[in-house]
Amino acid sequence: MENLVNRAQLQSYYEGKKVLLTGHTGFKGAWLMAWLEELGAHVTGYALDPEYEACLYNLLKSGLKGKSIIADIRNRERVHETVLSEQPDYIFHLAAQPLVRRSYLQPTETFDVNAVGTANLLEAVKSLEKPCVVVLITTDKVYENKEQDVLYAEDDVLGGYDPYSASKACTELIIQSFRRSFFPVSSWHVHHKSLVSARAGNVIGGGDFSEDRIVPDIVRALRKEEPVLVRNPESVRPWQHVLEPLGAYLLLGGALHQNPEGFNGAYNFGPYPDDHLTVRELVNQSISSWGKGEWIDGSTANQPHEAKLLKLDISRAMRELNWKPKLNAADAIAWTINWYKQEEDLAAGYTIAQIKRYMEL
Ligand SMILES: NC(=O)c1ccc[n+]([C@@H]2O[C@H](COP(=O)([O-])OP(=O)(O)OC[C@H]3O[C@@H](n4cnc5c(N)ncnc54)[C@H](O)[C@@H]3O)[C@@H](O)[C@H]2O)c1
Numbered sequence: 001m002e003n004l005v006n007r008a009q010l011q012s013y014y015e016g017k018k019v020l021l022t023g024h025t026g027f028k029g030a031w032l033m034a035w036l037e038e039l040g041a042h043v044t045g046y047a048l049d050p051e052y053e054a055c056l057y058n059l060l061k062s063g064l065k066g067k068s069i070i071a072d073i074r075n076r077e078r079v080h081e082t083v084l085s086e087q088p089d090y091i092f093h094l095a096a097q098p099l100v101r102r103s104y105l106q107p108t109e110t111f112d113v114n115a116v117g118t119a120n121l122l123e124a125v126k127s128l129e130k131p132c133v134v135v136l137i138t139t140d141k142v143y144e145n146k147e148q149d150v151l152y153a154e155d156d157v158l159g160g161y162d163p164y165s166a167s168k169a170c171t172e173l174i175i176q177s178f179r180r181s182f183f184p185v186s187s188w189h190v191h192h193k194s195l196v197s198a199r200a201g202n203v204i205g206g207g208d209f210s211e212d213r214i215v216p217d218i219v220r221a222l223r224k225e226e227p228v229l230v231r232n233p234e235s236v237r238p239w240q241h242v243l244e245p246l247g248a249y250l251l252l253g254g255a256l257h258q259n260p261e262g263f264n265g266a267y268n269f270g271p272y273p274d275d276h277l278t279v280r281e282l283v284n285q286s287i288s289s290w291g292k293g294e295w296i297d298g299s300t301a302n303q304p305h306e307a308k309l310l311k312l313d314i315s316r317a318m319r320e321l322n323w324k325p326k327l328n329a330a331d332a333i334a335w336t337i338n339w340y341k342q343e344e345d346l347a348a349g350y351t352i353a354q355i356k357r358y359m360e361l
Pocket of ligand 1 (some may be wrong): 022023024025026027028046047048049050071072073075092093095096097098100137139140144200201202203204210276
């Protein structure tokens with residue numbers, strides 16, 4: 001079966017279409033903006049200014065044609081005005097406070113940005129008088145984690161121990177409430193809106209410079225020729241290259257555009273069940289891709305709680321969307337480390353080259 005995340009398929013969905021992308025200044029958002037533009041979409045981004053000067057968005061910015069609106073997702077009026085003035089065919093909602101450890105320091109802000117921010121966006125969509133597909137990005141962490149060797153499927157119970165995970169579980173309830181109350185699939189012919197949520201696993205890839213994330217932590221240490229300080233080396237995660245979930249979001253959005261009554265609810269996107277690595281394996285493979293380096297266990301007794309075992313069941317996406325992963329964990333690590341090995345002035349071109357190469361796989 002042909003992999004549907006290819007140029008011809010995606011161009012048929014997005015070429016010439018208007019896309020509103022929240023979170024375009026972030027790690028995943030910058031990749032997605034570049035990819036959408038590569039497909040010929042007219043993209044408007046809505047996000048805060050990048051937090052770090054050295055970030056993917058700043059590297060790509062001069063080559064991006066789309067509009068960038070720097071504003072807060074908590075600003076309901078501005079969100080409303082943007083949705084109405086942009087008249088998007090598609091919305092991809094990525095803007096969020098996405099860091100677990102920061103959510104322990106800023107719990108209320110995390111709930112506000114992630115949950116209320118999503119409600120602001122969906123309330124604005126209510127006023128839009130045209131068909132629109134809305135793909136809302138949550139996370140694999142929305143499930144009530146049993147710390148058992150099970151694969152979480154879309155119908156499993158929502159939960160969330162830390163404020164980040166709980167805020168994204170709240171986001172799922174908000175999406176479900178808006179779908180039931182205002183955009184039921186059965187009356188699509190009246191409202192013309194389709195809402196779907198996408199739950200992806202831990203994403204790795206070039207261009208992530210966030211604090212407290214494993215790959216940026218590894219690269220920062222290796223560049224300084226210092227040992228990588230690793231928390232929770234035995235934790236298991238559904239690691240994926242960033243292009244995997246982004247390709248899945250694009251496929252999901254396009255499929256929904258073609259068949260608005262055919263898909264709804266939530267979709268998990270992650271690696272195959274036998275391709276989940278521990279943090280230790282990820283770090284070892286990253287170091288060997290880099291060429292040299294070492295790591296030490298930096299776990300401490302009083303560090304904030306983070307789930308140890310998290311695996312995703314991706315069978316719904318495979319069955320209903322014909323989506324499947326293209327890169328295994330080893331490839332994802334190699335693609336990521338190769339990106340960080342580039343000179344800074346070549347990074348933008350290398351990013352686009354990886355997008356093109358990925359569509360050809
Ligand atoms: N990176 C991962 O491993 C991962 C895994 C699963 C899900 N996700 C989800 O994917 C999305 C993107 O994550 P990322 O890794 O690119 O994060 P990121 O921190 O790199 O980017 C976050 C984006 O959201 C914007 N943002 C934050 N607060 C905002 C606010 N108050 N108003 C407007 N914009 C705001 C930022 O400006 C930025 O553009 C998030 O929704 C995140 O929860 C990420």
